[in-house]
Structure formats: structure tokens, C-alpha cells
Amino acid sequence: MTQPYAEVIGDPIVQSKSPAIHGFWLEKLGIDADYRATHVTADGLADFITSRRGDGDWRGCNVTMPHKQAVIPLIDRLDPLAAKVGAVNTIVPEGSELVGYNTDVPGFLEPLQPLLGETHYFRMARVLGTGGAARAIIVGLAGEGLVLVLAGRNPDKARALLEELDPAGEHHVAPLDHFADATDFAFDDREGCLDLVVNASALGMTGQPPLRFDMSHAPPGSVFYDIVTSPLDTEFLKAARAAGFRTVDGLSMLIGQADHAFRRFFGTNPPRGDADIELRERLTK
Incomplete structure (x- = not known):
């Protein structure tokens, strides 16, 4: 008897924490299914999609870099949110599509x-950042009524991204290095305001250059959010905490997005709440 399975594809893929997350949930729920990591290169992407179409045990896949946009012409239909973002990170067989x-x-x-x-x-x-990850973050935050200041090495790219993803929004762009040096800007009263500072780039990730951000650019009461997961506690987050700001780490987003994918793959909600504590311990060993 064959076993249903889902997987994550990317190039490289060895660093993915998705098998550990989905595997933990399958184990907790006692579901007889597998979730694996599969190395798929750009040249092999079309053949991979073709091969999975006829596999009755396949429940779908997560898609990581560099395939989130390249898979779009290879599949049949986009959910409206994926179409708006212009990137796919989850593919699910639904009927013949x-x-x-x-x-x-x-x-x-x-x-x-x-x-x-x-x-x-x-x-x-x-x-901070205008790469692939920024697309989902821009769409998500703009949809929640936030005014964005999008910072990138190339402000023209930042402006084009905002015009593509939220053309009606009154957003702003800035060069990334604007935030590296101290400012004496006097922030107005932030009582009743929500301020976020988000690292949407790979800066600060293991093997990457550091993210240079001077804390004087953060309004009082800001929440700092770093999507980097290696290291989990980045220098960006450590500096924010030392300055008295609240922080959110990259594992929060990783577990959150996996939750929504798991439901589509296996037709049930994953265990959350207290189970998140155990899952985090397993992922950070």
C-alpha cells in the first residue's frame, strides 16, 4: 500500500525546515503520510511538475527559492492572492488541475x-528589502492598511514594486543605506499608532553581509520583525531588543505559512498553541 506525501522543492533545499515542521504535525496527529524535501533545479522544474501530475499519492508541494515565480506558467490556475503577489509557494492538485x-x-x-x-x-x-520575499510582505501589509516605506539598494526597483503590487497606496521609497546612519529626526506622538520595522531581505543571514540599521530610525513603540531563520536570533533583533523594542523572529512566519499549506495538503488543521513551543524546541536544537 502506497503512502500519501507532500514535499518542498527548491535549489538549494537541504536547509529547509519544512520537513521538520510538517513531519512534527503528521506525527502529532497520527496521520500516515510523509513530507519530504526534493532538490529541483531550474532546468528540471517543468519535468518535476509533469511527473507529479500523474502521481495519485502526491498531495502537493511547497515551493521555495528560486521557483516561486517560475512555476506559475507550469500550473493551471492561481488563487487570487497568489495572482496578486505574483508568486506561488504552495501547489495543490484539485481535481484535474x-x-x-x-x-x-x-x-x-x-x-x-x-x-x-x-x-x-x-x-x-x-x-527593508525588495527581493522575492518582499512581494508577499508588501501585499499583506498594504491589505491591512499600512503605509509603507520600502527601502532597497535600488529605489527605482522599490518604486516599481509598490506601483505593481499596490498602485493605489500612498507609499514611499528610500535607499537602504539611508537607515544605516543615525538620524536626529524627532518623531511625533506615536500613541495609538502602529509602527513596524521589517527585514524582508537576506541581509544578516548566515553567510550574508549584516543588515545595517540604526535604531534612531525606529519610532517609539515599534515592533521589529526579521524573516531570516538562520540564525534565528539575528543581530538586527538583538539590537532591537537591547533598545527596548518588541521583536518577532522568522520562525513565526515559517510556521504560520506551513499551517496554511498543511491544511491544503492533508485536509486538517495542524496542532498549534502549546504544540508550537515543542515544535520550536525541535527546530532550534
Whole structure:
């Protein structure tokens, strides 16, 4: 008897924590299924999709770099949110079709939901980075009514990204190095406001250059969010905590997006709440 399975594809793929997350949930729920990591190169992507179409045990796959946009022409239909983001991180067979979803948006927003559920006079996010991950973050935050300051090495690319993803929004762009040096800007009263500072780049990741951000650019009461997962406690987050700011780490987004994918693969909700503590311990050993 064959076993149903899902997987994550990417190039490279060895660093993915997705098999550990989904495997933990399958084990907790006693579901007889597998979740694996599969190395798929750009040249092999089309053949991979073709091979999975006829596999009755396949429940779908997560898609990581560098395939989140390249898979779009190879599948049959996009969920409206994935179409808006212009990136797919989850593919699920539905009937005779392969459907592309983006669970990065709800995954990113999940740890912010208690804050987003409050009423604010004003909401602003400084988003650092204009790569693939930034697309889901821009769409998610703009949809929650935040004014964005998008910072990138190339401000023209940042502006084009905002115009593509939220053309009606009154957003701003800045060069990334603007935030590296101290400012004496006097912030107005932030009572009743929501301020986020988000690292949406790979800067600060193991093997990458550091993210240079001077804390004087953060309004009082800001929440710092880093999507990097290796290391989990980045220098960016350590500096923010030392300056008295609240922080959210990259594992929060990773577990949140996996939750939405798991439901589509296996037809049930994963165990959360207290189980998240055990899962985090397993992932950070």
C-alpha cells in the first residue's frame, strides 16, 4: 500500500525546515503520510511538475527559492492572492488541475494579528528589502492598511514594486543605506499608532553581509520583525531588543505559512498553541 506525501522543492533545499515542521504535525496527529524535501533545479522544474501530475499519492508541494515565480506558467490556475503577489509557494492538485497558492502572506501576518486587530490612528511599516520575499510582505501589509516605506539598494526597483503590487497606496521609497546612519529626526506622538520595522531581505543571514540599521530610525513603540531563520536570533533583533523594542523572529512566519499549506495538503488543521513551543524546541536544537 502506497503512502500519501507532500514535499518542498527548491535549489538549494537541504536547509529547509519544512520537513521538520510538517513531519512534527503528521506525527502529532497520527496521520500516515510523509513530507519530504526534493532538490529541483531550474532546468528540471517543468519535468518535476509533469511527473507529479500523474502521481495519485502526491498531495502537493511547497515551493521555495528560486521557483516561486517560475512555476506559475507550469500550473493551471492561481488563487487570487497568489495572482496578486505574483508568486506561488504552495501547489495543490484539485481535481484535474494544479492550483497555486501563496501562504506567505497569511503566514507573515499571523504573529501580527493581535496588533492588527486593534484600532490605530495611523499604521506604518519600514520594509527593508525588495527581493522575492518582499512581494508577499508588501501585499499583506498594504491589505491591512499600512503605509509603507520600502527601502532597497535600488529605489527605482522599490518604486516599481509598490506601483505593481499596490498602485493605489500612498507609499514611499528610500535607499537602504539611508537607515544605516543615525538620524536626529524627532518623531511625533506615536500613541495609538502602529509602527513596524521589517527585514524582508537576506541581509544578516548566515553567510550574508549584516543588515545595517540604526535604531534612531525606529519610532517609539515599534515592533521589529526579521524573516531570516538562520540564525534565528539575528543581530538586527538583538539590537532591537537591547533598545527596548518588541521583536518577532522568522520562525513565526515559517510556521504560520506551513499551517496554511498543511491544511491544503492533508485536509486538517495542524496542532498549534502549546504544540508550537515543542515544535520550536525541535527546530532550534
